[in-house]
Amino acid sequence: QVPLVESGGGLVQAGGSLRLSCATSERSFGMYAMAWFRQAPGKEREFVAAIDPRGSRTNYADSVKGRFTISRDNAKNMVYLQMISLKPDDTAVYYCAATQWPMGLNIADYNDWGQGTQVTVSS
Numbered sequence: 001q002v003p004l005v006e007s008g009g010g011l012v013q014a015g016g017s018l019r020l021s022c023a024t025s026e027r028s029f030g031m032y033a034m035a036w037f038r039q040a041p042g043k044e045r046e047f048v049a050a051i052d053p054r055g056s057r058t059n060y061a062d063s064v065k066g067r068f069t070i071s072r073d074n075a076k077n078m079v080y081l082q083m084i085s086l087k088p089d090d091t092a093v094y095y096c097a098a099t100q101w102p103m104g105l106n107i108a109d110y111n112d113w114g115q116g117t118q119v120t121v122s123s
Contacts, residue, residue, distance in 0.1 A: 022034070051072055068081060095116045
């Protein structure tokens with residue numbers, strides 16, 4: 001099991017920015033595709049963004065394209081989610097996820113999950 005720890009969440013006004021981080025001690029981190037999902041109150045968990053093991057390919061949900069950027073630093077065992085132009089609809093708990101399978105867009109594609117970090121965007 002891959003341990004994942006998210007950080008960087010908080011309260012921000014609409015139009016603001018946040019950068020989420022996900023850290024792991026997994027020594028073979030560079031072999032894992034990584035993703036961010038989010039879950040708003042009363043809603044199902046949904047895909048936000050994914051990145052392949054080398055960081056050469058990314059994929060985004062339509063709702064965040066042009067505003068969010070996923071990146072990784074394999075030397076530091078870190079994956080990031082830079083969020084700009086935040087909207088109240090972005091309010092959710094954000095989860096980091098990992099898989100040794102090809103980068104996917106679905107919850108079932110990922111085996112390992114962090115505990116989540118809360119992002120709240122006020123209007």
